[in-house]
Each structure stands twice: as C-alpha cells, then as structure tokens.
Amino acid sequence: MPTMTELAAAADSDDPGTGLAAVAALRRLADELEALHVHNARARGWSWQAIADALGVRRQSVHKKHARRSVREK
Template sequence: MPSTIVDGMTEKTLAGAAAGDDPAEGLRAVRALRDLADRLETLQVERARGLGWSWQDVADALGVSKQAVHKKHGRRI
C-alpha cells in the first residue's frame, strides 16, 4: 500500500494545508497531492493491465484517450 505520508505531511494535514491561508504551504500540499495521485494512478493502471484490462478500458476509467494513457504508462508496463 502507498504511504499516507507525502512530503512529510499526512493526508489530513495535506487537505488542510491545500485549502489554508498560507500560499507557500498550500502550494507545497498541492504538489504533494499531485505526486500522490500520480503514484496511485500508476499503481492502479499496473493492476488493471495485470488483470487483463485493455488500454481502452483503462482510458475510459480515467476519462482520457487511449493514446494518452498508453503514452503515459505504456513504457512502464
């Protein structure tokens, strides 16, 4: 399982920081959330492909084109 701590912040503090009043902290939290989302996407794409999903199935689930998902993840899998 992916860690719930990203860039030294827990999920709870990430959400609070991203919506908070300090732009430096908020932007750091946004970056950390992006990194976490990217890692989770890669994990789930690998799982889906391992279970026999087509690139089109993955693309449909992510709401992107088949070409976009294959370009982003095709080399890793």
C-alpha cells in the same frame, strides 16, 4: 511517527506557500496512485481503452504514459 492531526497542526494552512506545496504533493500522490492502479488493471487483463475510459482520458495519453513500463513487466 507524529499523528495526522499533529502534522496538520504543525503547518500554517493560511500560508499560500503551504497551500500550493500541498497541491503539488497531492498531484504527486495522484500520479503514484494512477501508476499502481494502471499496473494492477493491466495485470488483470484490462485493455488500454478500458483504462483510459476509467481515467477519463484518451487512450493514447494513458498508453504513452504507462505502456513501455507494462511491456517490461511481462
């Protein structure tokens, strides 16, 4: 597997297309991390309000996005 430095050098960061695609990849990574940490917080008994406060969003938003998934875990 190539190192991170080799990966960075392989891409032309001056290219707006690369920069925009990197932002999109960052959004996907952030969504992935959010799902993992919300799942973990629910497993530890956190309320939806506490999770929403930690994420800086409304309770309804986080509930709509993650609730049904968490219900199925039980």
